[in-house]
Amino acid sequence: MYRVKKLKNKITLITVPLSGTKAITVLVMLPVGSRYEHKKISGISHFVEHVMFKGTAKRPTAQDISRILDASGADYNAFTNKDYTGYYVKIDAAQQELAFDLISDMLFNSKFEEKEIEKEKGAIVEELRMYEDNPTMSVDMVYEKLLFGDCALGWDVGGTESSVRGITAKEMWDYYQAAYKSENMVLVIAGKIDKKLKKNLQYFINEDYRKNKSQQSIKKDDYQKFVWPKKAISLDDRVMVKEKKLDQSHMIIGFPGLPLNHTDRHALSVLLNILGGGMSSRLFVEVREKRGLAYMVRATSSNYRDVGTAYVQAGLDPSRLKEAVSVIRAELERITKEAVTEKELADSKTSISGRMTLGMEECNAQAEWFARQFLFGKKIETYEEILQKIKKVTVKDVQRVAKNIFVWNRARVAAIGSIKKSDLIKILK
Numbered sequence: 001m002y003r004v005k006k007l008k009n010k011i012t013l014i015t016v017p018l019s020g021t022k023a024i025t026v027l028v029m030l031p032v033g034s035r036y037e038h039k040k041i042s043g044i045s046h047f048v049e050h051v052m053f054k055g056t057a058k059r060p061t062a063q064d065i066s067r068i069l070d071a072s073g074a075d076y077n078a079f080t081n082k083d084y085t086g087y088y089v090k091i092d093a094a095q096q097e098l099a100f101d102l103i104s105d106m107l108f109n110s111k112f113e114e115k116e117i118e119k120e121k122g123a124i125v126e127e128l129r130m131y132e133d134n135p136t137m138s139v140d141m142v143y144e145k146l147l148f149g150d151c152a153l154g155w156d157v158g159g160t161e162s163s164v165r166g167i168t169a170k171e172m173w174d175y176y177q178a179a180y181k182s183e184n185m186v187l188v189i190a191g192k193i194d195k196k197l198k199k200n201l202q203y204f205i206n207e208d209y210r211k212n213k214s215q216q217s218i219k220k221d222d223y224q225k226f227v228w229p230k231k232a233i234s235l236d237d238r239v240m241v242k243e244k245k246l247d248q249s250h251m252i253i254g255f256p257g258l259p260l261n262h263t264d265r266h267a268l269s270v271l272l273n274i275l276g277g278g279m280s281s282r283l284f285v286e287v288r289e290k291r292g293l294a295y296m297v298r299a300t301s302s303n304y305r306d307v308g309t310a311y312v313q314a315g316l317d318p319s320r321l322k323e324a325v326s327v328i329r330a331e332l333e334r335i336t337k338e339a340v341t342e343k344e345l346a347d348s349k350t351s352i353s354g355r356m357t358l359g360m361e362e363c364n365a366q367a368e369w370f371a372r373q374f375l376f377g378k379k380i381e382t383y384e385e386i387l388q389k390i391k392k393v394t395v396k397d398v399q400r401v402a403k404n405i406f407v408w409n410r411a412r413v414a415a416i417g418s419i420k421k422s423d424l425i426k427i428l429k
Contacts, residue, residue: 002370004380007205010183014370015197016190018363024191025364026099027088028107029371031220032179034157035082035304042152043159044167044175046080047117047124051172052087053078054116056109062116065102072098075364080157083223083304084375090364093192100200107180108207114169121165128158135416136296136315138242139250143414146240147254147309153226177214182207184220186371191363220375226307228256235428238412241421249318249417253328254311255405260303261378266390267397268301268310268405273348274340274398275299275331276312280347282331283312293317293324305376310405318418322427332406339395353387 002016033045055061059068069076075090087107089099131137141156148154158164187204189197258265276283276299287297297314312332316324359365360383373380415424 002380002382004374007187007201009205009207010181011185011187011204012374013201014186014188014374015193016188016363016366016370017193018191018366021191021363022093023090023363024093024096024099024189024193025088025090025367026096026103027086027188027190027364027367027371028103029084029086029186029188029368029375030179030184031084031375032184032218033080033082033084034155034159035152035223036179036218037152037155037159039155040163041159041167041171041175042155042163043124043157044172045085045179046158047120047164047167048172048176048179049078049080049085049087050120050124051112051117051176052106052110054120055111055113056105057111058105058109059102060111065106068098069102074099082153082157084372086368086371088364088367090191090362093194096196097200100203104203104207107185110176112169112173112176117167117169117172121167124158124164125161128156128161128164131156131158135244135246135248135250139252139313139414139416142240142242142416143252143254143311143412146238146412146414148226151224151226153304153307174214174216175218177212178216179218181212181214181217184218186374188367188371190367190370226304228307232409235425238410239421239425239428240412240414241419241424242416243418243420244416246417248315249321249415249419250313250315251321251325251413251415251417252311252313253325253332254309254412254414255407255410257301257308257310257405258303259308260305260376262303262308264397264401264404265303266386267393267401269352270345270348270390270393271335271340271398271401272299272301272310273352274344275335277348278351282335283314283328286327286331287314287324291323291327293320293327297328321419321424325427329408332402333408336399336402336406339399342395345393345395345398349390349393352390356383356387 004014007013037044053062053065059065072095078087087103089103091099145154258268283297287293294314294316299312301310312328
């Protein structure tokens with residue numbers, strides 16, 4: 001059973017004991033990400049994450065950090081999202097002290113050397129270019145820009161080449177000082193927890209939060225809320241195309257969805273799983289199996305605290321784009337008009353339950369789950385509690401949510417490939 005407590009330096013500690021594993025994950029998550037940035041420093045949250053691995057007073061270089069982790073066989077990484085940033089080390093529980101020592105050292109004692117910051121700009125720019133060159137990923141960025149416009153939710157988490165190159169060492173240090181306060185940190189320990197925990201927690205407890213003297217503080221609610229426009233939006237303003245010479249056209253057809261803690265979120269999960277959650281899903285069968293229009297087609301959602309979106313994504317033959325859009329639209333409209341079968345409903349629930357159960361066998365997945373639940377949920381719910389709510393979803397719930405979301409004159413369509421916007425608009429009419 002998980003436990004939550006405050007450490008004396010204001011860090012929130014969550015412990016999640018798991019049986020049947022010899023591993024332990026030490027994760028620190030902060031409620032800060034690209035949503036908290038302004039345009040000039042777009043990408044700074046992600047940039048700070050990179051700098052955390054560039055050396056501390058105790059471990060002066062990036063190699064001093066990576067070498068010791070690699071030698072231990074640990075799985076380690078960091079991630080930046082629009083709403084949060086996290087750092088984790090998953091390691092043999094017999095070597096757990098290293099994880100506590102290293103993560104606390106990185107978070108509290110990174111050096112922020114100007115020469116390393118300047119050098120890292122090149123690596124981040126190449127990372128941005130790598131994602132830009134991957135149409136499956138870059139179509140997501142086109143879609144979010146179309147959906148949210150010129151606000152932080154519509155910007156790339158990594159920023160732009162110009163914003164990254166323009167960030168100064170002082171701006172980075174000031175942002176770190178405001179965001180990385182210990183009272184913002186959630187420390188989750190998941191896996192084989194034993195009597196060593198009390199001793200190892202001293203690596204975090206002994207870090208004096210008062211040494212961060214910044215008067216600025218970024219809190220988890222310090223972000224600009226997004227509200228969908230009340231007026232109808234023209235089709236021209238609901239379509240965005242990035243013309244690029246590709247053998248495939250990558251497309252997202254999306255709709256305003258549900259915020260993170262909406263009461264219908266479980267029904268939406270069941271709905272999207274029926275539509276495009278696996279190889280037996282409706283879209284997979286109709287688009288790929290019956291017609292060979294795509295290799296990849298899926299239905300999924302993105303959910304933030306204030307807003308969400310549900311969408312269908314596919315990689316399509318440009319010459320058969322009209323047919324593919326017609327089939328996808330027909331399936332979305334059908335699920336709003338005809339109730340799904342009890343068999344589809346039951347299969348979707350067991351599919352979600354099975355995938356979630358398998359995923360939660362990993363202690364790092366458990367750690368991230370509890371961190372996000374604490375930071376962004378109305379209360380902490382275990383995944384078992386969520387599965388119980390999914391079991392209660394009815395056929396009527398699925399159809400009601402489908403009717404509310406899949407309204408064609410509210411659809412946003414983003415595409416990358418050898419297609420013109422004017423031609424795509426004709427197809428969508």
